[in-house]
Amino acid sequence: MAGSAEGTVIACHTKDExxxxxxxxxxxxxxxxxDFMSPRRGPCQAIAPVFAECAKEYPTKAVFLKVDIHELEEVANRYNIQGTPTFFFIRYNVTLESFFCAYPDKLRNTVKEFIDSPLASASSA
Known part of the structure; x- marks a missing residue:
């Protein structure tokens, strides 16, 4: 299985992974x-360092996964990915938000919003 080190982006190479x-x-x-991405697209390459910064900023509160839509087509289809980069924000198997864009501020702000949300730490207690 790929690395699971906190504070890093984990690239998934198989559906099982x-x-x-x-x-x-x-x-x-x-x-x-x-991050549903395509290594061939400039916007995906441009936003990758911002995605990695977010992973470093919130190592204990979030998991950052990178999925190449060409490598894991089955997973991309499951999430109905129409273009890249597309970001999904999920907690407890519920999609909180998703969007298609390579805007660094939108990515950072959305991550922060869901990290800081009162629901962010609500567990099934």
Whole structure:
């Protein structure tokens, strides 16, 4: 399985690996932020360092996954990805938000919004 070091972006290369990372994040009550990307597209390359910065900023509160839509077409289809980069914000298997864009401020602000949200730490207690 790919690295699961906190504070890093985890690149998922198989559907099983992706599903395992999601399950682990849900179990740890973490926000999941998924970057559905294509390495061939300039906007995906441009936003990647911002995505990595977010991962470093919130190492204990969120899991940042990167999915190449060409490599994991089955996963991209599951989320109905129409273009890249598309970001999904998921907690407890519920999609909180998703958007298509490569705007650094929107990405940072959305991550911060869901990290700081009162629901962010609401567990099934």
């Amino acid at each position: 992706f599903d395992a990372q999601l399950a682990k994040a849900y179990e740890a009550d973490k926000l999941v932020v998924i």
